[in-house]
Amino acid sequence: MNENVIYSINGPVVTVKDTDAFSMLEMVYVGNARLIGEVISIKKEFTTIQVYETTTGLKPGEPVYPTGQPISVTLGPGILRNIFDGIERPLEEIAKESGSFIPTGSHVDPLDKNKLWDVTVVAKVGDQVQGGDVYATIPETDLIMHKCMVSPYTKGKVIEVAPSGQYKIDDVVMKIEDEEGKIIECTLTQKWPIKQSRPVAKRLPISMPLITGQRVIDTLFPIAKGGTAAIPGGFGTGKTMTQHQLAKWCDADIIVYVGCGERGNEMTQVLEEFRELIDPKSNKPLTDRTVLIANTSNMPVAAREASIYTGVTLAEYYRDMGYHVAIMADSTSRWAEALREISGRLEEMPAEEGFPAYLPSRLSQFYERAGYMNNLNGTKGSVTIIGAVSPQGADFSEPVTQNTKRFVRTFWALDKALAYARHYFAINWNQSYSEYIPDLERWFNKNVDPKFLRDRQELSSILAEETKLMEIVKLMGSDVLPDDQKLIIEVAKLVRVGYLQQNAFHPDDTYVPLEKQLKMMEVILYLYKRGKEVVNAGKPIRLIMETGIFDKVIKMKYDVPNNHLDLFDDYYKDIDEAVASID
Structure with missing residues (x-):
């Protein structure tokens, strides 16, 4: 007779009175339907359980069963391509059994126990193995080779291995004898508690x-x-x-x-x-x-x-x-x-x-x-x-956003005004930041070009300068600005529309390799440099705008295919010709 029974129910929170049968963060089965729950509080009088399924129909007096285990997931081949709910129940399998809605107390195996996998056993009898060592490999999908690893904190000597061939996930493919002489059977799966991070070297x-x-x-x-x-x-x-x-x-x-x-x-x-x-x-x-x-x-x-x-x-x-x-x-x-x-x-x-x-x-x-x-x-x-x-009402000062900011080092702040203007991605360049630049500097210098981060810095400066100038423009109009500042506004517009805005449906613009990103930055900054020369020579910015070169550079993201980066050389000639035509 199970003495542990439900005392009270408050939504997903269930209490059990006068028991010492449960331990903290233990997985339990609640009620006759055996709903999955987790112990979240233990006091002298009450043990509190949060239930991971809907508690509709649950009644006081129904039994609660301890398992002695924390909430865990089954890890093994078959995870990829799958769709799970929050507690690793496979939704497609549940749909086959019971339709579109998950019935309470549904216990479907996370991974298919009847499927045969092509297993190559790489461990040998006599090997000394420890946590993390690979003892079998399985082509889980066409892209990913699954490696069956000895569970962390396990170590011992291999005393038996199965030959390579087809096995189900619960078949034993290796046996280990640990230091105390205990035999550990290794299948294609292992269990791991979800609240505990897996150890690393x-x-x-x-x-x-x-x-x-x-x-x-x-x-x-x-x-x-x-x-x-x-x-x-x-x-x-x-x-x-x-x-x-x-x-x-x-x-x-x-x-x-x-x-x-x-x-x-x-x-x-x-x-x-x-x-x-x-x-x-x-x-x-x-x-x-x-x-x-x-x-x-x-x-x-x-x-x-x-x-x-x-x-x-x-x-x-x-x-x-x-x-x-x-x-x-x-x-x-x-x-x-x-x-x-x-x-x-x-x-x-x-x-x-x-x-x-x-x-x-x-x-x-x-x-x-x-x-x-x-x-x-x-x-x-x-x-x-x-x-x-x-954040509710796009208020970045609310607690979840503010506390998340403390623990992440990259912050991509999405802007409603940019989104409604169909600027995709709507990442606001004034509110966003990345703290990884110093860590990645060596990689960029070695694998792309030392100019990449220098050009990035210059682009950021142009955008920051534009933000300041737009405050003046809003108050007094753009006519009051001198030509060198008008040039900054035009180049910043080129950066925003021609560089930061991206078209997910265009075959060459949906994904842009780093080499093309660098070439695009170089062209924009070359146009900026030549534009400054025109302004410093005392000529109005209007003349270079009338050549149409800015419009041409804005469209380069579409006009230069990702596999023809040599076409960027033509833009330097076009910019030089446009500047020469002003003389």
Whole structure:
């Protein structure tokens, strides 16, 4: 007879009275339907559990079963191409069994237990192995080789291995005898608690950029592999579209996309689009290197918290194999709202705007799991976290945005005015920043050109100067400005429209390699230099504008294909001819 029964129910928060059967952060099964829950508070009289499923129909007096384990995910082949909910239940399998809505207490295996995988066993009898060592490889998709690794904190001597061949995920392919003589059976999977980061040999200094092919990001506000970025923006400013574009084009090996509390129709659009997208690097479906975690706004609130941790745990697992993983969290504001709701039900003392006092520490726990690492098996891998933030009323002074700023080093502030003017990406160059420039300087100098960061600095200065001048223009009109300042405004417009604005639907403009970005900057700055010469010679700026050279340079992003960068040489001749024609 189970003595642990439900005492009270308050939304997703359930209490059990007078028990010492549970431990902190233990996974439990709640009620006759065996809903998944987690112990979040233990007092002398009451144990509090947050339930990751809807508690409709639950009654006091129903049993609560301990498991002795923390909330964990199953890690193994079959994660990629899959769509999970916040607690790693496969949504497509659930849909086959029970239709469009997840029934309460649904227990479907996260990974297909009947599928046969082509396994190459690389371990040999007599090998000494430890956590992180690879003992089998499996072609999980056409793009990704899955490596089965010895679970961290395990070490011993291999006493038995299966021959290479076809196996299911629960088949034992290797046996280890540990130092105490205990036999450990290794299958194709392992379990890992989602709230605990996976161990690494060493955290490495950040030194390589995550190349996205998006000019405003790569040039002005780059993010590093193993770095963190926030994309704050009001409703309709393009947070989700920015993350889609990064997921499609960034040079990460694997993408983990977490839809946390987003609208259902928006997640549907993500799922449909990702299925149709072709990976530009391999011409295979993008889903071959993508895992989606869908936790829509009508799903249980508590599961939003789990979905973020589930996503980052899957990312760390592939990082341990030596891959570069990018995780898109859309959006951390909905996750923070879930924390606020549960905190309110627990009757905790609220802090700023009703959010719990531990909001900053929870955000830091999430973003700190990013990094460029030396793995236990000697490989190098990274987890890059890009989190969208949805501040109410586009107010960047609210707690989630402000606290996120403390833990991320790249801040891409989306601007409503730019979004409504159809300026894509709507990243505001005055409010955004990247602290990774000094870390990436060596890489850019060695792999692109030392001129790249110098030109970037000059472009930033022109945009900053324009912002100051526009204050005067708004008050007194542009006629009062001298010609050298009018030139800055015209060149800044060229930078904004011809360089920062990008067309996701144009074959040559949707992704721009760094070499082309450098050539475009060089042409713009050469035009600026020649324009200054004209103004210094006492000639009105109007004359160079009338030659049409500015309009021609604005269109170079479309007119020069990515594989014909030699065409940029013609622009220098055109600029020289335009200047000469004024004489």
